[in-house]
Amino acid sequence: MVFYVLVAGLQARPTPSDSVGVFEHLPGGEANLAPLPGHEKEQKTVVDVLEVRATKFFRAVGAGAGLEDALPMQRTSALLLLAVPSELTLESLQTFLGADSGLVEGIEAVRVLYRHSRRTGAFSCPSLEGKCAPGSGNSGFYTVILLCRDQAAADALYKANHGRLFTSGRESQSSSAGKAESRSGGACCYLTFLEAIVYDFSSAEPSDQMQPNLARADSDETDENLRNIIPSTAYELPSCPVCIERIDVSGTGMVTHSHGWISDDVQNGRPPTCRACAVIATRPATDRPAKRGLSCTCCPKEEDLWVCLICGHLGCGRYQDAHAKDHATDRRHRFCFQLATGRIWDYECDVFVHRRLVQQAAASGGRYELALPAPAISGEAAASGSKDAASTDEQHLLSMELDAILASQLDYQRSLYEAQLTELHQQHGEILEGLKAAREAEELRAQNWQAEIEAAEKHKKVLEKQLVTAQRTLTEAQEQLGFVKELNQSLVANRRDMAKGKKGYAESSSGPAKEVAEDPLLLRLREQVTKLREKVSAATDG
Numbered sequence: 001m002v003f004y005v006l007v008a009g010l011q012a013r014p015t016p017s018d019s020v021g022v023f024e025h026l027p028g029g030e031a032n033l034a035p036l037p038g039h040e041k042e043q044k045t046v047v048d049v050l051e052v053r054a055t056k057f058f059r060a061v062g063a064g065a066g067l068e069d070a071l072p073m074q075r076t077s078a079l080l081l082l083a084v085p086s087e088l089t090l091e092s093l094q095t096f097l098g099a100d101s102g103l104v105e106g107i108e109a110v111r112v113l114y115r116h117s118r119r120t121g122a123f124s125c126p127s128l129e130g131k132c133a134p135g136s137g138n139s140g141f142y143t144v145i146l147l148c149r150d151q152a153a154a155d156a157l158y159k160a161n162h163g164r165l166f167t168s169g170r171e172s173q174s175s176s177a178g179k180a181e182s183r184s185g186g187a188c189c190y191l192t193f194l195e196a197i198v199y200d201f202s203s204a205e206p207s208d209q210m211q212p213n214l215a216r217a218d219s220d221e222t223d224e225n226l227r228n229i230i231p232s233t234a235y236e237l238p239s240c241p242v243c244i245e246r247i248d249v250s251g252t253g254m255v256t257h258s259h260g261w262i263s264d265d266v267q268n269g270r271p272p273t274c275r276a277c278a279v280i281a282t283r284p285a286t287d288r289p290a291k292r293g294l295s296c297t298c299c300p301k302e303e304d305l306w307v308c309l310i311c312g313h314l315g316c317g318r319y320q321d322a323h324a325k326d327h328a329t330d331r332r333h334r335f336c337f338q339l340a341t342g343r344i345w346d347y348e349c350d351v352f353v354h355r356r357l358v359q360q361a362a363a364s365g366g367r368y369e370l371a372l373p374a375p376a377i378s379g380e381a382a383a384s385g386s387k388d389a390a391s392t393d394e395q396h397l398l399s400m401e402l403d404a405i406l407a408s409q410l411d412y413q414r415s416l417y418e419a420q421l422t423e424l425h426q427q428h429g430e431i432l433e434g435l436k437a438a439r440e441a442e443e444l445r446a447q448n449w450q451a452e453i454e455a456a457e458k459h460k461k462v463l464e465k466q467l468v469t470a471q472r473t474l475t476e477a478q479e480q481l482g483f484v485k486e487l488n489q490s491l492v493a494n495r496r497d498m499a500k501g502k503k504g505y506a507e508s509s510s511g512p513a514k515e516v517a518e519d520p521l522l523l524r525l526r527e528q529v530t531k532l533r534e535k536v537s538a539a540t541d542g
């Protein structure tokens with residue numbers, strides 16, 4: 001897994017450094033930032049303090065997840081220090097990072113990015129306005145990019161500082177024993193290795209951050225070449241350290257303190273540092289939706305509200321009008337915080353991804369109960385407060401390390417299951433293919449059968465027609481035969497009668513018998529009978 005940073009609304013160009021083209025990307029090519037020819041490698045660290053509109057933080061999940069000697073597997077010599085409290089000056093930050101141990105000498109260039117936010121939108125929060133420049137009184141945070149001279153320097157910085165609390169560093173520096181030191185948690189130093197940093201000079205100030213098409217307008221202003229540097233598979237993480245801490249390591253890929261910025265936020269009344277935090281801060285200890293005065297940005301619904309952790313958009317749940325889901329899909333802002341319960345839903349994976357401790361806090365009405373055992377030396381007097389704080393800090397680091405081990409194990413198991421899934425998917429595909437082929441063969445056979453049946457039926461119809469014709473001819477012939485038979489009978493009867501008459505005539509007078517025999521009527525009748533016989537025989541044959 002790799003991380004990217006998009007710096008939006010940069011006001012001035014960063015000082016040229018050797019890392020340009022390797023990690024840093026500017027609109028209009030890198031030439032204008034690259035060191036001049038014949039430029040000597042400077043041993044001095046370049047420090048730029050740059051005002052920006054926003055820093056967007058992206059993560060792409062890929063192969064090579066997991067840990068290697070307490071360091072992420074995929075590393076670069078560019079580090080992102082997600083957030084530094086604005087109270088901290090650059091000098092104290094340098095001290096914190098390890099000026100004494102020479103760690104900062106491995107840094108080639110430092111880009112300090114601070115926001116200058118103006119009042120935006122209908123929902124305003126005073127703590128979100130103004131400059132968050134280093135050392136300013138503003139309660140916000142600034143972001144630092146550390147471009148190291150080599151991998152070893154980056155690794156050393158990461159190992160020494162990732163997960164350390166800024167507060168404990170500051171207190172041990174001033175070595176003042178007081179009540180403040182015994183508190184646990186606080187602003188925490190989160191480092192990630194960066195794959196690329198994309199700068200964007202578009203200075204367009206969003207008129208209303210709640211505008212749903214803001215992200216698209218943003219990316220349209222970004223240079224075409226720059227847009228391809230951050231892969232489309234990468235998804236945005238909150239740039240706010242408190243919101244990052246709300247999400248489980250499975251969602252962010254970042255091992256964070258279970259009581260870092262977030263506990264500072266709750267225990268010491270630190271004002272919200274982002275829009276989402278500001279909305280969440282209005283959440284009462286017990287769920288009284290009617291008095292919250294918040295409603296969905298897209299409809300008047302006040303129940304089951306979800307806050308987008310990337311931009312602070314407020315939307316109703318999927319059992320209302322699902323405006324939160326619409327927002328997540330439209331903008332690819334996958335993490336949403338349920339106001340009523342404090343749970344976080346990942347719309348991309350359809351799972352809850354909040355930290356367990358956050359959930360506990362939500363259940364207990366905002367009070368954080370630390371799951372860690374009390375430090376062994378906590379029984380001692382408050383005089384040893386600094387030692388106490390140090391050991392608590394160590395325990396926090398231990399718990400983070402446990403989290404990291406757990407995360408790498410989970411990542412490993414996930415890759416295992418994903419491989420199995422791929423294999424099963426392949427098998428499934430093959431079986432499906434076989435079944436499809438078999439079905440096609442069956443269909444072909446069925447088609448052949450169908451054709452044969454159709455041919456047979458056609459033949460049957462022809463035969464039936466022939467049968468009907470034959471039957472009709474037969475009936476006609478029978479009728480004719482009947483008529484002819486009748487005629488014949490009557491003729492035979494006639495002849496018999498005539499023969500009788502002739503006999504009687506011959507008996508009475510034998511003289512003209514010969515003439516009688518040659519009676520023309522008789523001859524004609526005989527002729528007719530012969531003709532009829534021929535006809536009858538012809539009809540019967542026919």
Ligand SMILES: [Zn+2]
Binds near residue numbers: 238242243275277278
């Ligand atoms: Zn936040």
Ligand SMILES: [Zn+2]
Binds near residue numbers: 212297298313314315
């Ligand atoms: Zn909306």
Ligand SMILES: [Zn+2]
Binds near residue numbers: 297298299301316
């Ligand atoms: Zn709605």
Ligand SMILES: [Zn+2]
Binds near residue numbers: 308311333
């Ligand atoms: Zn959003």
